[in-house]
Amino acid sequence: MKKTFFSALFTGLMMISLMAAGPGPGYKPGDKAIDFNLKNIDGQMMSLKSMESAKGFIVVFTCNHCPFSVKYEDRIIALDKKYKSMGYPVVAINPNDKTKEPDDSFDKMVVRAKEKGFSFPYLYDESQAIASAFGASRTPHVYVLRKAGSDLVVEYIGAIDDNANDAVSAKNKYVEQAVDELLAGKKVSMGFTKAIGCTIKWKDA
Template sequence: MKTLKISAVLIVFAVITAFSLKNTSEGYKIGDTATDFKLKNIDEKLVSLSDFDSAKGFIVIFTCNHCPYSVAYEDRIIALDKKYKSKGYPVIAINPNNPEISKGDDFVSMQKRAKDKGFTFPYLFDEGQKIFPQYGATRTPHVFILNKENNALKVAYIGAIDNNSQNASAVTEKYVENAVEALLIGEKPSLDFTKAIGCSIKK
């Protein structure tokens, strides 16, 4: 009987542990509080979200140099930053890829890409790949819009930038813009989750 009780306890513990690990490995959900980070920018300075005192929130985008989807979205990402940075929602781009696996995603290549394209936003390197799993990012690009609420950063939108990764002129739904516009007037985005379309993050 004692052995059966111990076995039952172990089974329950294993189920709880597995469930907990499953949840924590999936990253943020809508409404979760995002923790700050400190990552190296292309100017070799460390950047944290807390550095942006006047920000109302952030458009955090996991992206990279080589992925065709990321490349296709570069101009649109720059446009998002130019449109919303002055309104309190700057773009923070993060390269989550392991440069040993993904050639062309090393720090020097990031610096060159940012200069060639004229990035107007921080382009950070997730060295050691510690941040993207916290968020639950799986693709490049993958967007997480954060909104400041009661001195905390709450996840307000997760997913794609818009509904056409290949042709900017054919976009009919601007997911990120719509979400930020809603937040600017104090409302929650009517669509807060979409499927991110892009290259898998290289670990």
């Protein structure tokens, strides 16, 4: 009797923790990432599986409103221009709750992408399930994924480079370095970095 009570309690707590929005423990380099099916700014649903010719992906959790995301917009566009043809396209995902941050609504994403001429998909993680599964905590937050058969292996997690304010002064371009190493068939030497950024605006649990 006692046992069933506790197991019921445990299951209940598990359910609550699964339902609650918020950052999950997330991935570490070497983990396998899940694919997703999210709405792109063109209104079509998109998954990574559908991009068959890619060798991997530069997944960027970003948004419209965050000044750090805005600082990095041109650099994200440049990453896509440089690496799409080499097999590592950018896939941007906005995970923010639009009631917490109205500037991050789907409609505003469409407007921002047009203004900046985004050359890559800009997806809306409305349920926040993908940001939570990845363990994204801030914007911008990058995950470089490598395709290995049907798996997506997480190769790099972190910042784009080491200078948010000034691209020219950046000494370490972490994402470029990771993708270059992957393209050369090498192991990624720096798989994880931290950076200041805006918190992801989670829905109230």
